[in-house]
Amino acid sequence: MSLTYEERKQTILARLSTEGKVQVHALAKNFNVSTETIRRDLDRLEKEGKLRKVYGGAVQTRSEWIEPTFLRRTEMHQPEKQAIGRLAASLVKAGETVILDNGTTTLEIMRHLKGRGDVTVITNSVPIMACALEGFQGKIIFAGGEVNMNCQAATGAVAHQLLDQFKANKAFISAGGISLSEGITDYNLDEALLSRKIMQRTEEAILVADHSKFGVTTFAQIAPIDHISMIITDSGCTEEWVEAINKLDVEVLLSE
Secondary structure: OOOOHHHHHHHHHHHHHHHOEEEHHHHHHHHOOOHHHHHHHHHHHHHOOOOEEEOOEEEOOOHHHOOOOHHHHHHOOHHHHHHHHHHHHHOOOOOOEEEEOOOHHHHHHHHHHOOOOOOEEEEOEHHHHHHHOOOOOOEEEEOOOEEEOOOOEEEOHHHHHHHOOOOEOEEEEOOOEEEOOOEEEEOOHHHHHHHHHHHHOEOOEEEEOOHHHEOOOOOEEEEOHHHOOEEEEEOOOOHHHHHHHHOOOOEEEEEO
C-alpha cells in the first residue's frame, strides 16, 4: 500500500534533518512512486517553508543562519540547558582543568561548578567569566583578547595564542547546529575557529547542545561530529539521532 503525502512528508523531513539534502530519484525509489509525485511533495513542502528545492532534490532552509542575541538565547530551552549543564558539570573530576566555550549552555555548566574549589576553568566567554566572579571557589583563567561585542566573547589571534599555553583535561564545546553531512557548525566564523582551537587544546572534547540544534546547519564549520568524544543533550533528541551519532563512535548522554 502506497504512503500518503503526510507519511512521505515525515520521512522526507527526517532525512533532511540527518542528511541535510534529499534526492528526487532516491525518494521515488524508496517510496515506490513516480518522480513527479516526489516533485509535487517537494513543491508543497517548499511552500510550507520546510525546505528549499535545488536541482535534483531539496535542502534544508537556511533561516537558522541568523543567530538570536545572547540574552534571547538564555531564555530559549532554558530547562533543557540547565539539565545539560548539571550533567556536564558532574563529569568534571577533582583536580581537572576544563575549557568552557562561549555559549548559553556552557554558561549553565559554570553555574553548576560554582561550589567546586578543586577545578580550574579556562574560558573566552565574558558571561561565563562574569558568572565565575560571583563566588566560584576554583581557579578561573580568562583567555582574553579582542572582545566581540555581538557574541560577548574574546576571539582573534590573542585568544588563540593564550589558549596555546594550556592543555585541559576536558573541553565543553557549544554549537549553532549539528548535521551529519556538515558536522558541528556555528553562526560566527571567529567563534567557530576559536572552538576548533579549544578542541585542539584538550584531551577530551565534549559537545553540549539541546535538541533544537540537531538537523541544523549554520554558517561556519567547527568540526566533523566524529572529532568529539561525547554529546550531552536532552531527552528531546530523537532515537534516530542517537543511533546515527553512536554509529560514529560518539557517545550520547541524555539529561533528565
